[in-house]
Amino acid sequence: MDTAVAGDCSGKTRIVIIQGPTASGKSELAIRIAEQIGGEIVNADSMQVYRGMDIGTAKPSPAMQQRVPHHLIDIVDPDVNFTAADFQRRAGEAIDSIQRRGKHPIIVGGTGLYIRALLNGLMESPASDEEYRRELKAFAARAGNEAVHRLLLAVDPATAAMLHPNDLVRIMRPT
Secondary structure, eight states: OEEEEEEOTTSSSEEEEEEOSTTSSHHHHHHHHHHHHTEEEEEOOTTTTBTTOOTTTTOOOHHHHHHSOEESSSOBOTTSOOOHHHHHHHHHHHHHHHHHTTOEEEEEESOHHHHHHHHHOOOOOOOOOHHHHHHHHHHHHHHOHHHHHHHHHHHOHHHHHHSOTTOHHHHHSOO
């Protein structure tokens, strides 16, 4: 588990970041720190944002969430595509709100992309083409993941070489 103190997005104050694998004790550590310094927790776990995704995510229990205010837990339904850009925006809003109340934001989670997006921003990229993604999924269902991998190989051999043919999510991810 890594713990760091870094400048936040707005430069107002410092934030604590606790990052590590699932079930490594991040939440309990964050709660103890928050209780000592007057902090609030901002979730940075890509699965804990989803309602009903309690099993396997090590989501803080209701009792833990009552000890210290938590943000960005159970905020979207599982059928919603919650992106790193969505996280960056919502976490930034939560951090600003926490700081306006004179509290200290504590970012906690295991999703490195979320934390990097918050600290370093995201590069501009075109929006994903959901219709094309649906077509690729249908093609994979008919012809197999290897066939979709071969399509990627034809247009981006370097990326295709780094991905296993069964890693359909990454194969279909826009670059």
